[in-house]
Amino acid sequence: MNIPIYLDNNATTPMDPRVLEAMLPYFNEKFGNAASRNHAFGWVAEEGVDYAREQVAKLIGASDKEIIFTSGATESDNLAIKGVFEMYKDKGNHIITTVTEHKAVLDACKHVEKLGGKVTYLPVKEDGLIDLAELESNMTPETILVSIMYGNNEIGVIQPVKEIAAIAHKHGALFMTDATQAVGKIPVDVNADGIDLLALSAHKIYGPKGVGALYVRRKGPRVKVTAQMDGGGHERGMRSGTLNVPGIVGLGKACELCGLEMESEAKRLSTLRDKLQKELTVLEESYVNGNVEHRLPHVANISFKYVEGEGLMMAMKDLAVSSGSACTSASLEPSYVLKSLGLSDDLAHSSIRFGLGRFTTEEEVDYAIEVTKKAVTHLRELSPLWEMFKEGIDLNSIEWAEH
């Protein structure tokens, strides 16, 4: 077992050696520009890209012509939201999203607002899921796009995508989903789910950083987005720029591997995750954040009340995890996702996200359980809040000096 142990697979994943192997020839011997139509170097590169396009499409039940390669999910989100707004603004100017989206979606929506668009940010319920009735009641004839993430990056909850798509379509809007955390982890099918646009990223699925894709539906309806990057008209004119051939080949291979191994991996990881969660919630005053039934198989977000997340992570230095606390940021604001579940700031500050992955072993999970339990116990011995809790003092009865 190698220390430190990596349990932050929602932030990024290590590249699978099989992906690296597939990519390597495209750095030197097959270095051609996929857009060079008049010689063998270009054809070879194009072949690699075409094959990758099929691999990506297959994983999400799409056709290869519907895949636009980008630099990652942030670009895909931007292209989808800004691109749909620009393309369809004559039809309407209203977009619906949720408060728990990734910043790439939220900030792209803010940009659209500056351009005169109207955006509704739906709240989520205590378990992190949206209220479908509330979505429907916010649909207007002006609504052109509903953009709601598939699986959440912080708490792992899976939104009822199929139902959301049905509501969007009933009211004549397109449905876009940021599926960065879900693709390759759980079955995602653009046709069964009714998805019109979908963002995904390679580095969350054991592929390289700096490459991703946007799925854009071609049939029923034919969806178009206005390019946000102008140039040589690559990717059917929707995304100019010389294709990142090695990256794209890597993304393709990563998708293929996920398709082959996802089912058994999901079972293995959810068993390990459940073990971790069960052992850690044995600790007093620890709570799992978000819905535990509709959740990605590899994530557990747990708040350990009366200890602060960053301090806790320091005691868990052998584990690479992430915290909803943000003591280093100037605003001292804890995670907006956790706050939107209605968690008080102190609970949001006390949260740790465990993200398991393909290379996580049971031995590592057992070690993580042990380290976390020790760290929580240690920090509670140092915590004045824990002492007050144990003495039965209601912390809300104290007048805290906010600073």
Place this chain on the structure above:
Amino acid sequence: MAYSDKVIDHYTNPRNVGTLDKSSHKVGTGLVGAPECGDVMRLQIQVDDNNVITDAKFKTFGCGSAIASSSLATEWLKGKSIDDAMKIDNMDIVEELALPPVKIHCSVLAEDAIKAAINDFRVKNGLAPIASEKVHH
């Protein structure tokens, strides 16, 4: 962000963790910060008849730098007169622990906790609290 060796030392082996009898008139207690902000420090001092701090204890909810700042503060307080303790400046803590700019608020909190503990002691013993004129940057 990497922590300095001194922060790691205080965090790993915190000095003077514990609780003094807050009902004693010889004990001053300072409780500063707020759970919502992710930092709460409780610092206590035991003062003898010569106004010398004979013992200091802390408990802190917060990040590693907050824990280290309060641990260091208790070390510095022991053996000091309360007048000298009043002079402890947050920037001394910043320097000693090599805190980066984003962690300066931890040292400010520790200074506030010291002053709050001293003032609690003063008020308990019929003295007026000393107002802090310092403006933190």
